[in-house]
Structures are given as structure tokens and as C-alpha cells.
Amino acid sequence: MSTRRQFIKTVSASGAGVLAVSAMGVMQEVSAHETSVWGGPVYTGPREMVKNSKILSILNADGTETLGVVTSKGVIDVRAVAKKMKIVSPLTLDQLLQEGNAGGFNQVLAGADKSGVAYLSESSITFGRLFKNPGKIVCVGLNYRAHADEIGMAHPRVPPLFNKYNNSLAAHNCLLQIPPLEVSYKLDYETELLIVIGKKMRNVPESDTLNYVAGYCTSNDFSSRDLQLELPSGQWMIGKTLDQYAPIGPYFVTSDIVGDPNKLQVQTWVNGEMRQNSNTSDFIHNTQKMLSYISTYWALEPGDIVFTGTPQGVIAGMPKDKQVWLKKGDQIVSSVEKLGQLKFTLG
Numbered sequence: 233m234s235t236r237r238q239f240i241k242t243v244s245a246s247g248a249g250v251l252a253v254s255a256m257g258v259m260q261e262v263s264a265h266e267t268s269v270w271g272g273p274v275y276t277g278p279r280e281m282v283k284n285s286k287i288l289s290i291l292n293a294d295g296t297e298t299l300g301v302v303t304s305k306g307v308i309d310v311r312a313v314a315k316k317m318k319i320v321s322p323l324t325l326d327q328l329l330q331e332g333n334a335g336g337f338n339q340v341l342a343g344a345d346k347s348g349v350a351y352l353s354e355s356s357i358t359f360g361r362l363f364k365n366p367g368k369i370v371c372v373g374l375n376y377r378a379h380a381d382e383i384g385m386a387h388p389r390v391p392p393l394f395n396k397y398n399n400s401l402a403a404h405n406c407l408l409q410i411p412p413l414e415v416s417y418k419l420d421y422e423t424e425l426l427i428v429i430g431k432k433m434r435n436v437p438e439s440d441t442l443n444y445v446a447g448y449c450t451s452n453d454f455s456s457r458d459l460q461l462e463l464p465s466g467q468w469m470i471g472k473t474l475d476q477y478a479p480i481g482p483y484f485v486t487s488d489i490v491g492d493p494n495k496l497q498v499q500t501w502v503n504g505e506m507r508q509n510s511n512t513s514d515f516i517h518n519t520q521k522m523l524s525y526i527s528t529y530w531a532l533e534p535g536d537i538v539f540t541g542t543p544q545g546v547i548a549g550m551p552k553d554k555q556v557w558l559k560k561g562d563q564i565v566s567s568v569e570k571l572g573q574l575k576f577t578l579g
Contacts, residue, residue, distance in 0.1 A: 268331075270322070270323065270324070270327045270331075272320070272323075273320065275320065275322075275331045275332075275333045275336075277333060277335060277336075278332070278335070279331075279332030279431075279534075280332050280333075280334035280335060281332070281334060281430035281431065281446045281486075282328060282329075282334045282337055282338075282430075282446065282447075282486055283334070283486050283488050284486060284488060284489065285301060285337075285341075285447075285484075285485075285486050285489075286301070286302040286483050286484075286485050286486075286489065287299060287300070287301055287302070287325060287328075287362075287483060287484045287485075288300045288301075288302060288307065288354075288357070288359060288362070288404075288481070288482055288483055288484075289324070289325065289359060289360035289361055289362045289403065289481070290307075290309065290311075290352075290357055290358070290359070290360055291357075291358040291359060291360035291403070292311075292360075296311075296360075297324065297360030297361055297364060297403075298310060298311040298323045298324060298360070299311070299322070299323060299324060299325060299328065299337075300352065300357065301340075301341060302354065302483065303341075303344075303351070305351045306350075306351025306352055306353060306354075307351060307352040307353070307354055307357060308340065308341060308344045308349075308351065308352075309349060309352055310322075310323060310337070310340050311323050312347075312349045313340045313343060313344050313347045313349045314336075314340050316347045316348065316349050317339075317340070317343045317346075317347050319336055319339050319340055319343065320333070320336050321333065321336035321337055321339065321340045322336060322337055324364065325362050325363060325484055325535075326363060326364055326365050326366065326535055329428065329429075329430060329446055329534045329535035330367070330533075330534050330535040332534060358405075359403045359404040359405050359406075359481060359482060360403055361401050361402065361403045361480070362403070362404075362449060362480050362481055362483075362484055363401055363480060363535075363537060364398070364401060365398060366398070366401075366535050366536055366537050367533050367535055367536050368395070368532070368533070368536040368537075369395055369396040369397065369398070369400070369401075369478065369536075369537055369539070370393060370395060370526055370532075370536065370537070370538045370539070371393065371394050371395060371396060371453060371472070371538070371539040372391045372392065372393060372517070372522050372538065372539060372540050372541045373391075373392040373393075373394060373468070373541060374387075374388055374392055374516070374541060375388075375391065375515055375516050375517055375522075375540060375541025375542075376510060376514045376515060376516065376541055376542065376543040376544060377514050377516055378510065378514055378543060378544040379541070379542060379543050379544040379545075379546070379549065380516065381544070382544045382545075382549035383548060383549045387516050388516065388517075390517070390525060391516075391517045391521070391522050391525050391526070393526065394468045394469055394472065395469060395473075396453075396469075396472060396473045396477065396478050396539070397473055399473070399475050400472075400473050400474065400475065400476060400477040400478035401476075401478050401480065402476040402477075402478060402479040402480070402576065403479065403480075403481060404479070404480075404481030404482035404574055404575060404576070405481075405482075405575055405576065406476065406479060406576045406577075407576070407577055407578075407579040408454065408476045408477075408479065408576050408577065408578050408579060409475065409476060409579050410558075410559075410560060410578050410579065411456070411474055415459075416456035416458055416459050416471075416474070417458065417557060418456060418457040418458040418462075418547075418548075418555075418557045419454070419455070419456060419457075419557050419558035419559070419578070420454075420455045420456075420457050420546050420547045420548055420557065420558065421452060421454065421455075421500050421502065421507065421508075421546065421547070421558065421564050421566070422452060422453040422454065422455055422542035422546060423450070423451075423452055423498055423499065423500040423508055423542055423543075423566035423567070423568070423574075424451050424452065424453050424498070424539045424540050424541060424542050424566075424568075425448060425450075425451070425493060425496060425498065425512055425519075425540045425568050425571075426448060426449040426450065426451035426480060426537055426538065426539055426540070427445055427448060427493070427519060427522075427523065427537065427538040427540060428445065428446045428447045428448060428449065428484060428535075428536075428537055428538075429444060429445065429446060429532045429533060429534055429535065429536040429537070429538070430444060430445060430446025430447070430487075430534055431443070431444045431446075431534060432444075432531055432532070432533045432534065433523065433527045433531065433532045434527050434530075434531040434532075435527055435528060436523065436524055436527045437524060438520040438521055438523075438524040439520070441519070441520045441523040441524050441527075442487065442493075442519065442520060444523070444532070445487045445493075445519075445523070446486065446487060446534070447484050447485050447486040447487050447489075447490065448484075448485055448487065448490050448493060448568070448570075448571055449480050449481065449483065449484050449485070449537075449568075449571055450480070450481065450482075450483075450566050450567060450568040450571045450572055450573070450574040451478065451479065451480045451539055451566070451574065452478070452479045452480075452564065452566045452574060452576070453472060453477075453478065453539050453542060454472070454476070454477040454478065454479065455471055455472050455477070455548075456470075456471045456472070456474065456477075457471065457547070457548050457557075458471075459471035459474075460472060461548075478539075479566075479574055479576045480537075480574065481572070481574050482572045482573070482574060482575075483571060483572045485570060485571050485572075489570070490570050490571070491570075493512060493519045494512050494513055494515060494518045494519055495511065495512065495513055496511065496512045496568055496569040496570060496571075497509075497510070497511050497567075497568070497569040498510050498511060498512060498542075498543050498567070498568050498569075499566075499567040500545065500564070500565065500566050500567070501564070501565040501567075502558070502562060502563070502564055502565075503562055503563055504563075507545045507546075507547075508542070508543050508544065508545035508546070509543075509545065510543030510544060510545070511543075512540070514543060515540070515541070516541075519540070522538065522540060523538070526538065558578055559578065560578050560579060561577070561578060561579075562577070562578045563575070563576075563577050563578075564576055564577070564578070
């Protein structure tokens with residue numbers, strides 16, 4: 233009888249690929265000759281969305297940003313466990329979502345106890361960026377009834393869309409470096425529910441859209457109102473896409489844990505003072521409508537993220553004589569129910 237090692241050598245020699253043996257005894261097919269964009273072997277197994285997980289990003293001493301999973305025992309260091317148990321697993325959230333290797337990820341979780349790798353205390357972790365290279369960052373503007381009312385705008389008939397770029401992505405607990413005063417000084421917060429796509433969707437009816445959602449995060453669509461609203465023609469993209477203008481975190485929480493995304497409390501504090509306090513039930517266009525509308529014009533793909541608009545209480549909605557713009561040293565806390573508090577300081 234041939235051994236497992238002999239079998240793998242035979243398959244490899246044939247050029248068909250190799251079967252990597254996981255800690256659970258599951259054979260996962262990976263390419264024998266190709267290296268993926270993530271640095272490891274190309275994953276060619278089934279595409280699945282991750283479930284029942286609360287995930288964070290760990291900024292490691294070597295500068296990499298890799299997955300941690302929050303459990304009742306502490307945080308599982310996915311990279312350390314995968315290496316110790318020789319499991320072919322995604323090591324970043326981008327990779328997990330875009331490859332769809334939920335099987336390898338689940339094997340890490342199942343093998344954490346017997347790996348001998350210590351669980352981490354969340355308080356000891358320096359958070360990395362949850363997302364580094366999403367395919368698309370789509371933003372919906374003016375999407376809460378009370379916010380539209382406070383700034384004197386009509387409720388839009390369809391979701392207004394704009395975009396951010398990857399340079400704007402920032403981590404929980406980051407020091408957000410604000411621009412020089414001569415570039416922008418009317419700085420404003422916008423706490424938002426972030427939708428994370430898990431399956432490719434194109435022309436999807438509203439009734440089916442939630443089946444394509446992998447999970448959700450707390451986010452902040454940080455904004456320069458002078459650039460957004462006072463430049464000729466209104467430069468929404470410029471006003472919302474400077475470096476670090478998209479903090480996200482602390483967690484990615486899978487959709488099965490979150491439940492109905494249209495019934496979540498949304499709050500913001502600035503230096504301990506509550507500024508926003510609303511609920512996604514005040515959406516003008518709910519989660520299903522937003523996703524269906526976007527998918528009419530282009531495909532949303534695994535790992536794409538969608539900002540969903542902010543509620544009332546932003547500085548731009550205050551009377552002119554009460555508008556005190558954010559400044560260096562201000563501490564911002566954004567919260568979306570079930571998704572945790574995103575914190576960052578302006579530097």
C-alpha cells in the first residue's frame with residue numbers, strides 16, 4: 233500500500249497539483265507550480281463564506297497584518313496556529329473573502345487548542361487594518377432620513393454613489409494624520425455600517441441580496457467638508473479619500489451573528505461627548521435596496537466593501553455658529569450595535 237507521502241509525490245510529479253494535508257486530515261488541493269498573490273500556494277478548493285466568526289487584524293512585529301479570531305478563551309493567532317499545524321489557511325481577511333477558503337480557516341479554529349499556540353489577550357494586540365486590498369470601496373451618501381432633513385436636502389430617489397480608494401483604509405486605534413490647514417480644516421466624522429460582500433453579485437433582486445453578504449463592520453467615512461462641498465463642482469471623492477479617511481474596525485462580524493442589518497444602533501462620541509445616536513432603521517434605502525441597486529451597474533465581488541451613509545449629528549449639519557471642526561488631539565469613537573467600538577485619535 234502506498235503511503236500518503238508517496239501519493240502526494242506521485243500527484244505532484246504528474247503536474248496536476250498537490251494535496252495539502254490539514255490538521256483535520258482533510259486533503260486540500262493547491263497548485264504545484266503557482267504562487268498566489270498572497271504569497272502561498274494557489275487555493276483551488278470550494279469557495280465558501282465564513283460563518284459564526286468575529287475577526288480582527290493583528291499588526292505583527294514584522295509589519296504584517298494577519299487574522300485573529302475572538303473566542304471565549306482569547307484571540308486565536310491564525311498565522312501562528314496554521315504554521316504550527318501545517319494548515320493551508322487564509323492569513324488576512326482580504327484573502328479569506330476573496331479566495332473563499334473558509335474550510336482552511338475553520339480548520340485553524342478547530343486545531344487551536346491542540347496546537348499549543350497560546351491564545352492572545354485582546355488588550356495586548358496592536359490592531360492592523362481589517363482590509364488592505366479590497367477590490368472596490370463603494371460609498372452611499374445621504375442615506376438617513378433625519379440626516380437629509382438636518383442639512384435641508386431632499387430624500388434621494390436612488391442611493392447616491394461615490395468611492396474611496398485603498399489609501400484611505402485605516403485601523404482601529406490608529407493615529408489618523410490630518411492634512412495641513414492649508415489643504416483642509418473642516419474635518420468631520422461620519423459613523424457608518426459597513427457591508428462586506430462574500431459572493432459575486434450582479435443584477436441581484438432585493439429579496440436575495442443578504443445571501444451575498446459575508447458580514448459587517450463599524451466604519452467612519454471621515455470627511456473634509458471644505459474639499460467636499462466648497463471646491464468648484466463639489467469634490468466628494470477628494471473630500472472623502474485622503475490618506476486614512478476610512479478607519480474600519482475593530483471587528484469583522486459574520487452576517488449570521490449580526491442578523492437584520494436594518495435594525496442596528498449607530499453612535500459617535502467626540503472627546504467623550506455623544507454626537508450621533510440613531511439606528512439603521514432610519515435608512516432611506518435599506519441594505520437590500522443599496523446592494524441590489526449597486527449590482528445593477530456593476531458586479532460586487534467577494535471582499536468588496538460598501539459604506540452605507542451616516543445619521544444625523546454631523547458637524548456639517550449644525551448651525552454655522554455652532555460648527556467647531558475636528559482638530560489634532562480629538563478622540564473619536566464610532567459604534568455600530570453588535571460590531572464593536574471603532575476608536576481613533578487625530579494627529
